Amino acid sequence: MGRPPCCDKVGVKKGPWTPEEDILLVSYIQDHGPGNWRAVPTNTGLLRCSKSCRLRWTNYLRPGIRRGNFTDHEEKLIIHLQALLGNRWAAIASYLPERTDNDIKNYWNTHLHKKLKKLEANGVSSSSSHQPISKGQWERSSKLTSTWQSKLYVMPCPSISRTVPRRS
DNA sequence: AAGTTGGCCAACCGCCTGCGT
DNA sequence: TACGCAGGCGGTTGGCCAACT
Incomplete structure (x- = not known):
């Protein structure tokens, strides 16, 4: 059944x-x-x-959601985190508390993905050329550390209102 | 002005995980 | 320990609308 x-x-x-x-x-x-x-x-x-x-x-x-144009800072942060984490939109969204994972995912698919491809076609290396953390690496790092922030190896998140990602 | 195309984004689908029993 | 269920997540779809022909 x-x-x-x-x-x-x-x-x-x-x-x-x-x-x-x-x-x-x-x-x-x-x-x-x-x-x-x-x-x-x-x-x-x-x-x-x-x-x-x-x-x-x-x-x-949900209160506190900001809609509309992404700022330069948000855009750079998304690109950086996507390169680091891959398509873990919920994890990325935890660093942008005013944005939803769906919003970020949509923005990536419609704007940033194309933008980066264009840049790469022009010979400009982007941060997406880095290898994202693999699932295994993610899991191993989770065993070594106890806090969500330390899993990312990036700047501490000012306010994480969402749940930590799965497989953490 | 009418038809076509392409982009955007809200929402759905299906899978996975964690928790309770 | 095994199972069932609710919630969470990422991928994908489909409708709307503006730009273009």
Whole structure:
């Protein structure tokens, strides 16, 4: 028997969120806090899957999120961290607390990846030419150190509000 | 003005991990 | 120890919109 779906697909709404749904979700989380996502659709009456609720909150509704143009500093940091960590967007996002992993991933795929390719085509070496830390290296470093910051071998993160990456 | 193309980004999908039992 | 479930993550998709022909 295969693994059951995360939620009942029948009667679950998909697609863009409406302002009314956003209000329901935000007011519920303001009252109860994020977490226990499975209970959110039931308690709010939202016809959404729990995953969808969590995604909407973390990527769009969560307070403190900055949207729009990335600064030069953010761009350089993303390039540096991507070269260091590879496509571990959640780990990269922990260094940019105002940005979501989805935002960073989208920005990388649409802007930076092309930009770097262009630069490399022009013979300009980029930081992405470095080898990212392999999964094995990551795991080994995790055994040697206890703090999340030390795993990265880069500057300490000013505020890590998200969970540490998996396989850490 | 109408049709086509390409970029952007919100959201979905499926896999993995950690935790509780 | 094994199993089931919820949450987390990265890859991918699809719809919208602006630019172009």
